[in-house]
Amino acid sequence: MKATIRGVRIRGICAAVPKETHKFENEIKDFPFPEKSSIRLGRVMGFREHRIADAATTPCDLASYILNYLFRQGWAQKDRLKGLLVVAQMADHPVPGNSKVIHGQLGLSQETYCADMYENCTGFISGLYMAAAQVAAGCMDEIALVVTDGGACHANKLDRNTYPLCGDAAGVALICKSDSLEDAMHFVFRNDGSRREALLVPAGGCRMPATAETAKPERDEMGNFRSLNDMHMDGTAVFQFVMESVPPLVKEACAYAGIENKQVQYHLTHQPNRFMLEKLADLMEVPREILFNNVVENFGNSSSATIPVNIAFNLGKRLLTEKPLVCLSAFGAGLSLAAAILHLGNMDFCELIEHPGNGCILPD
Amino acid sequence: MEEEIFIILKDIQPEFDFETSTDFVEDGYLDSFDVVTLVSELESKFSVSISALEIIPENFSSVKNICDLVKRSTKISSGVEKE
Numbered sequence: 001m002k003a004t005i006r007g008v009r010i011r012g013i014c015a016a017v018p019k020e021t022h023k024f025e026n027e028i029k030d031f032p033f034p035e036k037s038s039i040r041l042g043r044v045m046g047f048r049e050h051r052i053a054d055a056a057t058t059p060c061d062l063a064s065y066i067l068n069y070l071f072r073q074g075w076a077q078k079d080r081l082k083g084l085l086v087v088a089q090m091a092d093h094p095v096p097g098n099s100k101v102i103h104g105q106l107g108l109s110q111e112t113y114c115a116d117m118y119e120n121c122t123g124f125i126s127g128l129y130m131a132a133a134q135v136a137a138g139c140m141d142e143i144a145l146v147v148t149d150g151g152a153c154h155a156n157k158l159d160r161n162t163y164p165l166c167g168d169a170a171g172v173a174l175i176c177k178s179d180s181l182e183d184a185m186h187f188v189f190r191n192d193g194s195r196r197e198a199l200l201v202p203a204g205g206c207r208m209p210a211t212a213e214t215a216k217p218e219r220d221e222m223g224n225f226r227s228l229n230d231m232h233m234d235g236t237a238v239f240q241f242v243m244e245s246v247p248p249l250v251k252e253a254c255a256y257a258g259i260e261n262k263q264v265q266y267h268l269t270h271q272p273n274r275f276m277l278e279k280l281a282d283l284m285e286v287p288r289e290i291l292f293n294n295v296v297e298n299f300g301n302s303s304s305a306t307i308p309v310n311i312a313f314n315l316g317k318r319l320l321t322e323k324p325l326v327c328l329s330a331f332g333a334g335l336s337l338a339a340a341i342l343h344l345g346n347m348d349f350c351e352l353i354e355h356p357g358n359g360c361i362l363p364d
Numbered sequence: 365m366e367e368e369i370f371i372i373l374k375d376i377q378p379e380f381d382f383e384t385s386t387d388f389v390e391d392g393y394l395d396s397f398d399v400v401t402l403v404s405e406l407e408s409k410f411s412v413s414i415s416a417l418e419i420i421p422e423n424f425s426s427v428k429n430i431c432d433l434v435k436r437s438t439k440i441s442s443g444v445e446k447e
Contacts, residue, residue, distance in 0.1 A: 034378070037376065037401075040376075040401055040404075040405075041397055041400065041401050043404075044400055044401055044403075044404040045397075045400065160397070161395075161396075161397050221392045221395075222392065222395045222397075222398075234396075235395070235396030235397060235400075236396040236399070236420075236421060239396065239416075239419060240419075240420065243416040243417055243419070244417075275400050275403075275404070279416035279419070280416065282413065282415075282416065283415065283416045283417065
């Protein structure tokens with residue numbers, strides 16, 4: 001599916017990560033592998049440290065903390081926020097949805113439109129498409145796109161293939177109307193549900209409800225432990241999918257946007273691990289300097305929140321005064337792919353902040 | 365080169381006997397994360413850049429296949445890649 005949405009821009013981006021840092025070097029002893037082997041793998045993959053929220057802090061707490069920060073900074077007005085679109089794969093409760101929880105935590109107006117989207121790693125781009133479409137349709141002047149996620153609760157601590165790379169984070173992007181002809185967003189989406197088992201949490205849904213039995217961890221042939229409640233990843237299948245699918249997707253997005261690939265100034269991708277991103281940059285013949293790969297080593301892979309974390313961490317100050325042509329791209333569970341070409345910048349704010357923990361939604 | 369590759373493999377998975385295996389991946393000696401480590405070690409040891417499209421199980425199933433992969437990979441010399 002391809003779509004172009006004109007007359008819409010991102011007015012600001014703010015991302016939040018938990019303050020508490022978990023060091024890979026301290027986790028190595030938990031993995032059922034020789035220390036030397038884990039250190040070597042960590043060096044290649046970018047396992048250094050990651051941010052995991054404490055038990056009292058939920059995806060909604062992270063998101064509400066950001067929105068409250070924006071209100072306090074004067075970058076958003078609580079009484080003028082007309083829409084809240086929350087994208088996540090984790091929820092505070094089965095019922096109601098995250099958007100209603102955040103609405104209640106912040107005491108937003110009863111006039112505020114609230115909606116939830118379940119999405120995985122492509123969530124920021126899918127959410128951007130939906131939010132931009134609503135603004136472009138004239139439904140509201142501005143909408144807050146919230147992505148809040150993490151992989152920590154789906155990863156077994158004894159699984160060296162998934163736990164060291166996961167992290168928790170949230171991001172908020174304010175999407176508003178624009179009169180500038182430059183402000184157009186070109187989207188391309190692809191899905192292949194036939195390969196959905198390559199990234200799967202088998203239990204916990206209607207097909208296999210979580211039970212004491214599904215929670216029992218089992219050792220795989222390589223020595224990792226995981227239960228049916230944990231993330232199962234076919235690393236080979238995912239790697240091949242990304243390498244075969246993402247370069248043509250980006251080419252297609254560029255062609256659809258009417259630009260040459262080399263005109264893209266930054267490739268702001270989802271952040272699965274450093275090795276995959278280095279190989280992807282080489283395959284796309286893109287300098288590694290414009291396809292950042294440092295989010296996993298600093299914060300972890302937070303699914304749909306990695307793109308706002310990537311943007312705020314790597315380009316935060318620059319995007320306050322510059323407006324480069326960028327390609328957002330994401331890939332993951334589904335298996336799914338998404339890309340967007342847009343001019344991103346001249347924003348009112350672009351910042352990465354830390355959540356202090358204990359569920360707090362109010363900044364100091 | 366084969367001898368050096370055996371040393372790398374033994375270093376990554378010391379508990380397995382790679383010399384008797386007919387297929388390292390099928391036999392469960394190497395998972396996808398071991399392959400990542402192996403690629404990094406091969407690139408460093410032999411100064412090559414292995415294409416992402418070559419990182420498929422078949423290319424890591426035997427020492428011969430790994431040798432062939434290294435030989436056809438792009439040589440890196442003084443930071444300049446040559447075909």
